[in-house]
Amino acid sequence: MGYRIAVVGATGNVGREMLNILAERQFPVDEIAVLASRKSLGTEVSFGDRTLKTKDLDTFDFTGWDMALFAVGSAATKDYAPKAARAGCVVIDNSSLYRYDSEVPLIVPEVNPQAIHDYAKKNIIANPNCSTAQMVVALKPLHDRARIKRVVVSTYQSVSGAGKEGIDELWDQTKSIYNPTDDKPxxxxxxQIAFNVIPHIDVFMDSGETKEEWKMVAETKKIVDPAIKVTATCVRVPVFVGHSEAINIEFEDFLDEDEARDILREAPGVMVVDKREDGGYVTPIECVGDFATFVSRIRQDSTIENGLNLWCVSDNLRKGAALNAVQIAELLGREVLKKG
Incomplete structure (x- = not known):
């Protein structure tokens, strides 16, 4: 017996990717509903070899449905997630709305699967920010070995993290560079994002950091260990899909780079590609469509006593959003609901 699954926001980039991944991973689905706003009513989306028409989120009854994967913004989530949860449907939410709620577990299945049992407090599970998700997959196995004291991370985040509008703006501006009469402000x-980088993602806070940078700090502490100190600089780059991160880690105990490489090779969700030669590392283009979080450029940091540097790349629409949500659904089914 399988599950009755609803995908909320099924016409967006992440919603469509959720449907792709549910099909690819052969998630045990008995029935699936694809939901969107009224303006998208009847839009067709693909689920494996099937074509589905979206239903109206506003009038949908979640009673009797097992899980709802939400891929809409915080405003819509605030309206509809509690409605689904009250109807007995477990919400797996991709927005930022519930990530910092102490009664809602924030989960990356490779990192803190035990937190799945806390879902019942509100019948809601939060999916972390895309830049956090890939980083903690790489940090957790190293933290288990040598205890991380401090992380300094600089991100290079693709425009797909800003949705379809971000993708369209990069595409249109890139074309306009070669056609000066077609200006795209x-x-x-x-x-301008084309041929440029922008050290600004989300809104600025009083501290001077952006909300995206604050998210990485708060979410790493909630998912991995509240004692870890984190400082981040988040940058938008002219890449369509795939987030990259340069991560500097300071440990309590010494960790040799070769041992770190071996640990990461055995870590769930991680793929190590680390050859000290031309092309012996992974870039965003190569991670697109893949489930793994790729780690390269693992090396000792000689400027501190117990330090390592590494390069981390992942498909932000997958591990950073849709894949992690589906993995949470798999974990929930396996550990709690136990139908499939």
Whole structure:
């Protein structure tokens, strides 16, 4: 027996990717509903070899449905997630709305699967920010071995993290560079993104950091260990899909780079590609469509006593969003609901 699954926001980039991954991983689905706003009513989306028409989220009754994977913004989630949860449907939410709620588990299945049992407090599970998800997959096995004291991370985040509007803006501006009469001013981003980088993701806070940077700090502490100190600089780059991160780690105990490489090779969800030669590392283009979080450039940091540097790349629409949500659904089914 399988599950009755609803995908909320099924016409968006992440919602469509959720459907792709549910099909690819052969998630045990008995029935699936694809939901969207009224303006998208009847839009067709693919689920494996099937074509489905979206239903109206506003009038949908979640009673009798097992799980709802939400891929809509915080405003819509605030309206509809509690409605689904009250109807007995477990919500797996990709927005930021519930990530910092102490009664809602924030889960990366390779890192803190035990937190799945806390879902019942609100019948809601939160999916972390895309940049956090890939980083903690790489950090957790190293933390288990040598205890991480401090992380300094610089991110290089693709425009797909800003949704379809971000993708369209990069595409249109890139074309306009070669056609000066077709000017495409910045709308989604604060400055031109084509052939440029922008050290600004989300809103600025009083501390001077952006909300995206704050998210990485707060979520790493909640998922891995509240004692870890984290500082982040998050940068938008002219890449369509795939987030990259340069991560500097300070440990309590010494960890040799060769041992770190061996640990990461055995870690769930991690693929190590680390050859000290031209092309012996992974870039965003190569991670697109893959489930893994790739780690390269593992090396000792000689400027501190117990330090390592590494390079981390992942498909942000997959591990950073849709894949992690489906993995949470798999974990929930396996450990709690036990139908499939």
């Amino acid at each position: 910045a709308k989604k981003f604060t400055k």
